Amino acid sequence: MTIPxxxxxxxxxxDSNWAAPVSRLTVTNLPVGGINLNVEGRHLSSPxxxxxxxxxxxxxxxxxxxxxxxxxxxxxxxxDFPKFWPKGYRFFGSASGIAPxxxxxxxxxxxxxxxxxxxxxxxxxxxxVIYTDEESFSFLTPEGHMFAGMITFSASEEEPGVTVAQxxxxxxxxxxxxxxxxxxxxxxxxxxxFWLRTLESLADHFGVKxxxxxxxxxxxxxxxxxxxxxxxxxxxxxxxxxxxxxPIRWARGALSR
Amino acid sequence: xxISKLTTEVRKVNPATSIxxxxxxxxxxxxxxxxxxxxxxxxxxxxxxxxxxxxxxxxNSSGIGLLVTLLIRIKRQNQRLMAFGLSDHYEQIxxxxxxxxxIGIYSTEAEAVSKx
Numbered sequence: 001m002t003i004p005x006x007x008x009x010x011x012x013x014x015d016s017n018w019a020a021p022v023s024r025l026t027v028t029n030l031p032v033g034g035i036n037l038n039v040e041g042r043h044l045s046s047p048x049x050x051x052x053x054x055x056x057x058x059x060x061x062x063x064x065x066x067x068x069x070x071x072x073x074x075x076x077x078x079x080d081f082p083k084f085w086p087k088g089y090r091f092f093g094s095a096s097g098i099a100p101x102x103x104x105x106x107x108x109x110x111x112x113x114x115x116x117x118x119x120x121x122x123x124x125x126x127x128x129v130i131y132t133d134e135e136s137f138s139f140l141t142p143e144g145h146m147f148a149g150m151i152t153f154s155a156s157e158e159e160p161g162v163t164v165a166q167x168x169x170x171x172x173x174x175x176x177x178x179x180x181x182x183x184x185x186x187x188x189x190x191x192x193x194f195w196l197r198t199l200e201s202l203a204d205h206f207g208v209k210x211x212x213x214x215x216x217x218x219x220x221x222x223x224x225x226x227x228x229x230x231x232x233x234x235x236x237x238x239x240x241x242x243x244x245x246x247p248i249r250w251a252r253g254a255l256s257r
Numbered sequence: 258x259x260i261s262k263l264t265t266e267v268r269k270v271n272p273a274t275s276i277x278x279x280x281x282x283x284x285x286x287x288x289x290x291x292x293x294x295x296x297x298x299x300x301x302x303x304x305x306x307x308x309x310x311x312x313x314x315x316x317n318s319s320g321i322g323l324l325v326t327l328l329i330r331i332k333r334q335n336q337r338l339m340a341f342g343l344s345d346h347y348e349q350i351x352x353x354x355x356x357x358x359x360i361g362i363y364s365t366e367a368e369a370v371s372k373x
Contacts, residue, residue: 014315015346021353046355047325054329056322130353131318138318140354150325150354152318154285170322220329 019100019130025142027103027126034092034105037242038235039126042142045174050148051227052173052182054220057192059167060213061199062158066206070155070163071134077153077165077202078137084201086194088113090121093129098137102129111190116243124242125235127151144233146178146187147171165202167195170219175230177237179223188216262314263287265294273304274373276366280312283320291323295330304336305373309366311342321354328359337361341369 024041047054063073077084078098082091088109094102107121116122123146127139136154141147149171158164173179173187181187192214199212231237262282269275275298283291298306331338339361343351351357363369 017317018346018350019353021349044353044355047322048328048355048359054325056326133317136317136319150318150322152322154319168319168322170325219326220333 014133017100017131017133019128022101022128025103025126025128027105029094030105031092031095034090035107035121035124036105036126037124038144038233038238039103039105039124039142042126042144042233044128044140045143045145045148046140047149047170047172049224049227049230050172051175051224051230052179053218053223054149054172055169056217056219057169057171057195058215058217059169059192059195059199060215061165061203061208061210063163063165063203063206063208064210066163066203066208067161068163068206070157073155073163073165073202073206074135074137074153076205077155078132080205084198084205086113086197086201088115088119089194098129098132100129100132103127104129111186120243122239123236124239141171141174143174143230144235144238145174146191146235148174148227148230165199167199169195172220172224174227175234176228177231177234192216261286261290263290265290267294267297269298269300269303270370271373272302274307274370275299275303275305276307276309276370278309278312280314282314283316283323285317285319285323287320288323291327292330295327299331299334299336306331306336306338307366307369307373308338308340308360309342310340310344310347313342313344313347316347316350321350321356324356324360328356337373339363339369339373341366 027036027040030036090107093104105126108123109115110122125145130140131138138152140150151169153167155165173182196212203210264280266278277294277298328338341363
């Protein structure tokens with residue numbers, strides 16, 4: 001009989017925290033109501049791709065007074081991830097929570113929660129879960145998303161008895177149009193408001209009424225002009241075009257019946 | 258508070274190339290250790306920094322973030338970042354995160370140094 005080597009077993013378990021590489025994204029079991037326009041068949045992006053300046057944004061909230069461990073915060077966050085998002089922003093992921101390799105569809109409102117007619121999302125895009133462990137999980141964005149980059153959600157004990165929940169985004173605007181919105185300020189404001197409200201909603205779940213904080217560092221001021229072509233995959237433009245073309249699709253369908 | 262599980266050694270293998278030997282884990286706590294090693298490696302005349310991952314035990318997604326910021330810092334100095342000694346698993350992670358498109362990856366130290 002072979003006795004399992006505990007070190008190798010642990011290494012295997014930790015290796016499974018990572019998703020396997022994929023050449024193109026595939027959406028399976030999209031929940032009812034989700035609009036999948038800019039995810040299927042797309043490549044993943046990364047912080048080294050993308051057009052704009054590279055930002056490291058760290059959002060955090062102290063869960064003062066809540067007797068909750070970092071592991072418990074992450075367990076709840078993974079299990080109910082969409083619940084903590086602000087109104088108008090929808091995350092269509094796996095029913096079982098957040099797991100490596102999952103691809104989720106995002107249907108997003110515009111700045112200030114503005115939606116299209118009938119509550120239609122202004123941007124349909126997605127994310128892939130690339131990593132999870134007991135104290136963190138991370139997403140990578142696909143081509144066409146507002147950002148090329150990685151977002152990591154984590155919790156840690158900053159001082160004895162005080163857990164801090166954190167979101168760290170290492171991202172570039174994916175194309176010149178998105179970069180313009182960040183240079184003008186409203187892109188950053190919309191993103192910051194979104195994650196600060198998400199953290200405050202998470203804290204509220206644990207009975208903590210507190211303000212989340214943001215720290216922004218520009219890691220790379222240079223733009224990557226070779227990536228300007230990404231504008232052809234801009235999910236906001238493609239989502240708008242999808243709605244604009246809806247009457248044509250309807251007419252074609254009616255004629256072919 | 259977690260403490261860093263990363264140790265590094267810096268070797269200058271020729272006037273234009275430094276190697277950083279990685280031992281342990283690269284995670285969020287490893288930032289100062291890794292950046293200090295880079296500062297030590299990046300002396301005058303060094304054009305290529307090579308990371309030796311043979312002693313890497315584990316890297317989480319925050320570790321990937323650290324490598325991205327290190328890469329940007331290195332590019333800002335007009336230097337190149339290269340690597341060798343990655344296990345098959347971490348070569349896949351570099352592929353997943355597209356780090357392999359910006360960091361030259363080689364099988365052995367000799368190969369990496371010859372391309373530096």
